[in-house]
Amino acid sequence: MLDVEALALLGDHVALDFVNTIEDRTGHHPDDTLRTPDDLYRWARRVGIEDVSPESPLGSPRDELGRVVHLRESVHAILVAFDNGHAPSYMAMQVVSDTCVEACTHRRLIGGPPSLTWAWDRPCLENVRYHVALEAASLLTDPRLMARTRLCAAELCGWFYLDHSKNNSRRWCSMRGCGTREKAKRRTVSHA
Ligand SMILES: [Zn+2]
Numbered sequence: 789m790l791d792v793e794a795l796a797l798l799g800d801h802v803a804l805d806f807v808n809t810i811e812d813r814t815g816h817h818p819d820d821t822l823r824t825p826d827d828l829y830r831w832a833r834r835v836g837i838e839d840v841s842p843e844s845p846l847g848s849p850r851d852e853l854g855r856v857v858h859l860r861e862s863v864h865a866i867l868v869a870f871d872n873g874h875a876p877s878y879m880a881m882q883v884v885s886d887t888c889v890e891a892c893t894h895r896r897l898i899g900g901p902p903s904l905t906w907a908w909d910r911p912c913l914e915n916v917r918y919h920v921a922l923e924a925a926s927l928l929t930d931p932r933l934m935a936r937t938r939l940c941a942a943e944l945c946g947w948f949y950l951d952h953s954k955n956n957s958r959r960w961c962s963m964r965g966c967g968t969r970e971k972a973k974r975r976t977v978s979h980a
Pocket of ligand 1: 940941942945946947960961962966
């Protein structure tokens with residue numbers, strides 16, 4: 789089982805890295821790296837989400853992890869629907885939408901010149917879910933970024949990433965990982 793600290797961050801967007809917290813998502817043995825509330829806390833620290841703590845004011849951290857996974861799978865379902873050229877399910881959109889509304893009730897503007905900043909009510913585990921929901925909504929509503937959001941072409945990978953290549957031609961989440969494996973597989977098939 790892969791530890792969240794060893795997980796590759798290849799999405800180039802925090803919402804995509806969030807969806808990619810399952811290694812080999814479409815493989816024979818998907819490995820969910822968010823197994824405990826502590827995994828979630830360490831992932832958030834690793835990707836630089838601020839004002840996070842292991843405590844959950846809404847109840848048990850385990851329940852919060854359940855809400856986080858539900859959000860992650862809803863964002864994933866929307867990305868898969870788009871990748872297939874379909875409209876996403878109302879339920880999946882509702883989960884992201886509701887979490888954004890909830891997030892906005894827990895933050896306020898603070899600061900001074902030259903600009904203001906959003907601050908959460910308090911450091912807590914919920915802030916991870918709030919942060920990624922707002923980031924996911926910002927990605928999903930940005931046609932320019934969505935036009936560059938890709939599903940890795942490796943059959944057993946299932947990861948999403950932003951394709952910043954000049955001619956929009958990046959095919960794999962990582963050239964060294966999935967790219968090399970897929971090319972080796974094709975060579976084996978063509979030599980068989
Ligand atoms: Zn891949």
